[in-house]
Amino acid sequence: MSPWVIKGIRTGIKTSAYPRNAETAAGVTPGLPVSSQMDTGAARALVDICPTQVFTIINGRVNVDVDRCIHCYRCVRGVEQPARWDSTYEWGVESNQKKNLLPAFRKSINICVVDAGDCGSCLNEVRQLSSPYYNIHRLGFFITPTPRHADVLLVVGPGTDHMSLALQKIYNAIPTPKRVVAAGVCALSGGVFAESFTCSEGVTDILPVDVEVPGNPPPPLAILHGLLVAAGRKPPVDLQPGSSQANATGE
């Protein structure tokens, strides 16, 4: 037997228990801030320190707009009373543009990944999805280079001006039914780059997005959750202010 085959067998199974069960390993997610009750002074401090206006105070409650959080941790490391922070990773949210998605596919889907100006980390986390730890092939997810074969368009990056034409052409080339997953805060709100003469405020300005995944970058499990939502195999979560919080358990 080839030494590589033996090596492969020796390595054993590394694959995550998710989505059947929760993933418990350390370091798989950077987590997200969550809305909480706080006294006014501490809440003000959070509003003041956050560079991307994630926090708002509504009726004495600190509300969080996760679509803008760029993981600078200043609301945790730069204040006396840190913001509440949850180490969840199920972050796939139904887009406001398209509520109540009906399932469009069954079983296997092909994913076309497009970089609309990302910093490299979102794309790197998408790359990890094919590594043994996440191995999305076991779930019937395949990455395809061509939009013609794709069911789902996975977009990362803020949607740079130079990429917007290519992005629209790729979207149009995908046969219907199709779903668009926007991963990463840059894709959702432009992140630190928007709005300027080179960047729109996220690809949501350019394409009809179905599923949104926040995070800067969203970890592989969060992107995976977003794909599962797009495939109709997991319910979307609600990370928006005021409503009940999502938790990261199994199906």
Add this chain to the structure above:
Amino acid sequence: MELGLKEQVKERWAGHAKCRYDDRSDLCEITCARASLAELCGWLFIDKDFNFANLIVEEMPAAWRLRYIFYGGAGSGWVHVLASALCSEETFPSIVKFVHAADWHEREAEDMFGLTFEGHPRLGDFILHDDAWQENVDPMRHHFDPQMAIRYRKPAADWRPRRIVQESGAFVMPVGPKYSGVTESVHFLLETVGEDVIRFMPRLFYKWRAIEKIAEGKPADEVLLLAERFAATTAFAHGLAFCQAVETACAADIPPRAAGLRVFLAELERLRQHAGAIQEICESTALAVAASEAGIFEEDLLRISGELTGHRYLFGMLAPGGLLLDLPDNDCRQALNKSQAVLKQLDNLETELRVSSSFLDRLEEVGYVQQQVAAAYGLLGPVARASAVAHDLRREQPYSGYSQFRFEVPSEQEGDGYARLRVLFSECRQSVHIMEQTVAAMPGGGVLESFKPREGAALGWVEAPRGAAFHWVRLDERGFVTRYHVAPPSFANWHGFHVAVENFAFQDFPIMLATFDLSVAENDR
């Protein structure tokens, strides 16, 4: 500083250039007349063996100021060549016929400021794509407002890909910007007559986010967010270069513990990034088990980073003046132990790859870059070191206390894909070796020192995982950024990449791309 450089300048360039030497920062500033600019830069680059780092254009109230930054090997410092012209004059001599490494820097300056570099062989269609933007848009000029409507541009319909080779039967194969599985957006023009690529031209800046423009007018700690996030696979390195520039400009000292932890994290990032690069090389040769193995190591290191700092790409650690978060010694030791375990497996992987002939066949003598060519293009990082250009800023211009650590700068002679892979593996070992030393001698105390912002400008530099990165920052008296310029390593390496590709077969192209470990995000800024 090389002995007597100041005297040599005085003697050789009497009447053409004035020299000012600053002992503290080991910096020699040469103010030079425009007429002798090219020859003087050529003299530094060719005769005196200085490396070209960066070209910084600044639009001062009444004049243009161009600053060509050079640096020497170990023991010799920095040389800034300054040239200026009235705002109404927009022409400078091109230095590229002597300093080929400055080629893309001049193209950038032409595109961003509307300056003309006389004698440059090819200006235009670079950052601003000609098929997307009208002429005479100079985004980095002060009068250009970055907040203005996005769709300000008027596309010209008649853009066509360039053809260089006029041989009969030659055709241009356009690839990208979306071209494969999970890849960054970039466009390639591959000119071919069949089997071999005879001419290669990358068309970059599809991902241009103009961070240098949007940084202007923002406080330094907000610009740090951009520095970390424009190329986040090496976020810590770029954040560090930016912080060091701000700290130098404000003459701020950082606590010794912060310096130690910065080195620890920078090496952890290098180890992780190199594991990722090794993964891509294995994948490009379709060696599935090795690619999976390396993928496991990369994810292991991402998890180690995430567990240690909260973030898998080390965001939110840096602050001008130190670090935002102190890491307990014990956590560092645990991260080190885990990294050592990963390194051991990486070593095993290397041993097995070295005897896999089908793998070696695809890397050896592929994507060859000669030493002289690597030096002329100013290639950086592992790519240059694999072609026997063994520069490393950690050794030659130490920062953050690197001078107290013992480590080697691995280099190879062959300049092919396999040499680049070997350099990556060797550097992984050196990184862990440095991490061990930092943990063993971690100073106590705090990690953040506040300082008073002041007016000034400075260069910050690091040896990022992909090579030397130079960040130039000018601050006003409130500590707000008025000019920010980044020369990332991928900018230099994309410039030279065509040398590796040309006259090689099409099917080797993905392998050569992987062995160069190029980041588009870093280049496109």
